[in-house]
Amino acid sequence: MLDVRDLDAGHGDIRVLSGVSLSIGPGEIVALLGPNGAGKSTLLNTVAGLLRPRRGSVTFEGEDLHRLRPHLVVERGVALVPEGRRLFGSMSVEDNLELGAFAPRARTTRRAGLERVYALFPDLQGRRRQLVRALSGGQQQMVAVGRALMTSPRLLMLDEPSLGIAPRLVGSIMDALVEINRGGVAVFLVEQNVQAALGLAHRAYVLESGRIALQGRAAELARDPHVRRAYLGPLAMRQ
Amino acid sequence: MSVLAQQLLLGLLIGGLYGVAAAGLSLVFGVMKVLDVAHGELIMLGGYAAYFAVALLGLDPFLSLLVVLPLSLLLGVALYGGLFGFVVRADEETRVKNSLLIGFGLALALHALAVRLWTADERSIVSPYAGAVLSVGNLSIPVIRLASLTIAFALIGSLHLLLVRWRWGKAIRATAEDWQAALLTGIDVRRAYLLAFAIGTALAGAAGTLVTVGYSVSPSIGLEWTLKALIVVVLAGLGSMLGTFVGGLLLGVAEAASAAAFGGPYREVVGLVIFVVVLVIRPRGLFGR
Numbered sequence: 001m002l003d004v005r006d007l008d009a010g011h012g013d014i015r016v017l018s019g020v021s022l023s024i025g026p027g028e029i030v031a032l033l034g035p036n037g038a039g040k041s042t043l044l045n046t047v048a049g050l051l052r053p054r055r056g057s058v059t060f061e062g063e064d065l066h067r068l069r070p071h072l073v074v075e076r077g078v079a080l081v082p083e084g085r086r087l088f089g090s091m092s093v094e095d096n097l098e099l100g101a102f103a104p105r106a107r108t109t110r111r112a113g114l115e116r117v118y119a120l121f122p123d124l125q126g127r128r129r130q131l132v133r134a135l136s137g138g139q140q141q142m143v144a145v146g147r148a149l150m151t152s153p154r155l156l157m158l159d160e161p162s163l164g165i166a167p168r169l170v171g172s173i174m175d176a177l178v179e180i181n182r183g184g185v186a187v188f189l190v191e192q193n194v195q196a197a198l199g200l201a202h203r204a205y206v207l208e209s210g211r212i213a214l215q216g217r218a219a220e221l222a223r224d225p226h227v228r229r230a231y232l233g234p235l236a237m238r239q
Numbered sequence: 240m241s242v243l244a245q246q247l248l249l250g251l252l253i254g255g256l257y258g259v260a261a262a263g264l265s266l267v268f269g270v271m272k273v274l275d276v277a278h279g280e281l282i283m284l285g286g287y288a289a290y291f292a293v294a295l296l297g298l299d300p301f302l303s304l305l306v307v308l309p310l311s312l313l314l315g316v317a318l319y320g321g322l323f324g325f326v327v328r329a330d331e332e333t334r335v336k337n338s339l340l341i342g343f344g345l346a347l348a349l350h351a352l353a354v355r356l357w358t359a360d361e362r363s364i365v366s367p368y369a370g371a372v373l374s375v376g377n378l379s380i381p382v383i384r385l386a387s388l389t390i391a392f393a394l395i396g397s398l399h400l401l402l403v404r405w406r407w408g409k410a411i412r413a414t415a416e417d418w419q420a421a422l423l424t425g426i427d428v429r430r431a432y433l434l435a436f437a438i439g440t441a442l443a444g445a446a447g448t449l450v451t452v453g454y455s456v457s458p459s460i461g462l463e464w465t466l467k468a469l470i471v472v473v474l475a476g477l478g479s480m481l482g483t484f485v486g487g488l489l490l491g492v493a494e495a496a497s498a499a500a501f502g503g504p505y506r507e508v509v510g511l512v513i514f515v516v517v518l519v520i521r522p523r524g525l526f527g528r
Binding site: 048049050069070071074075079080082086087088089090091095098099100101102103106147148150151 | 406409410412413416417419420421422423424425426427428478528
């Protein structure tokens with residue numbers, strides 16, 4: 001459903017991605033791994049329309065996304081949970097969630113969307129009137145995922161959802177992703193926590209220095225010597 | 240003692256006007272990251288619109304707002320479409336620089352245009368309740384200024400409700416806080432900019448109306464009002480319209496106090512001192528995020 005072809009992108013004069021191609025099928029969970037600075041966020045931001053590609057194309061269900069302004073990419077069913085959550089801190093949990101349902105298509109399912117988010121993250125229901133900035137990092141991440149879900153996406157992209165949140169909450173975020181995926185939403189996950197990401201994903205890509213270095217089924221990549229050495233650490237090597 | 244109280248009261252009454260004058264500038268700057276230095280000239284245009292609404296249509300001075308508000312809303316849409324809509328396409332640093340250039344150009348053009356159309360003479364409205372005064376104890380309250388403060392408060396209160404309750408009001412606040420995140424939630428950020436600019440211009444028009452009704456209007460009042468609005472924005476900080484209103488009241492009272500303490504000429508100085516002191520001690524302003 002998502003096809004990235006031969007993509008070059010970057011910030012200003014700096015080229016970050018060169019010749020990146022990848023695809024995500026309906027209902028898949030795909031992980032994107034790679035060291036800091038490899039261009040993972042640049043790739044997600046380009047798909048979301050925040051960055052314009054220099055070359056190449058991004059198509060979603062046959063339609064070119066790279067010509068659309070970002071709010072229209074959302075309208076087509078591609079949502080991004082950005083790195084660092086980027087919530088509206090001076091607003092309540094529910095205001096943040098409802099803003100997710102701002103676009104016309106999502107607005108019609110706003111009620112059902114809220115129920116779905118509260119069912120997924122029961123923690124949030126009791127805090128719906130609280131200001132977002134008063135929440136813990138993990139709870140904020142739940143709001144960020146919830147806000148993206150409110151756009152009623154068919155592809156949900158997440159940029160480092162486990163960054164800066166308590167380890168015990170990482171599990172519940174990951175569980176939520178599996179749950180969301182069961183509802184038929186494809187998931188594209190950028191994650192530092194490689195073990196968790198590969199445990200969750202069907203397939204994975206490894207991005208190094210702006211190029212796809214490796215790709216394959218998640219279970220195979222988890223056994224790949226290069227992946228184990230570079231991303232899973234010495235403990236995994238010894239096993 | 241009662242002389243001082245009287246002066247402070249008059250300061251408070253004009254402070255409401257400062258609040259409205261600053262609210263538009265604050266909204267535009269907070270949402271678009273664009274500094275519209277022609278804001279005072281927009282106030283001036285609003286003042287003339289009110290003058291002609293009263294002179295030609297024979298409206299009650301305050302009711303002229305019903306004409307001025309929609310007109311200035313439309314002017315805001317036109318100015319965004321013709322000028323400021325291009326500025327917001329640049330990144331944030333370039334935005335402020337370009338908006339200063341465009342704002343100064345616009346201010347000069349509007350000033351020259353006003354002189355050409357309406358001469359440089361001061362004009363004022365004779366309102367039916369011009370001399371009316373309420374007496375409370377030793378204090379006398381000019382009815383027209385009290386009405387002006389009440390309307391100022393009503394305008395800011397409505398704006399506050401609009402930003403808190405209305406769907407697009409929330410979108411405007413979201414855009415002010417993080418425009419990229421706003422895009423990711425599906426908000427058409429450029430439309431939020433357009434709305435913020437149009438509302439900001441309408442507030443300038445309302446402020447101009449109150450200026451003409453309470454004082455007088457001439458083509459050259461623009462710079463003075465841009466400066467007042469800028470001082471209030473710095474004093475109050477961005478992000479809260481009620482805070483901006485309180486900032487306006489504070490400036491009005493501070494001006495009156497310094498005029499009472501050091502003499503009339505120092506009225507204008509205190510604002511600039513506040514401007515510098517706030518920037519040094521608390522750059523985000525009293526109520527800023």
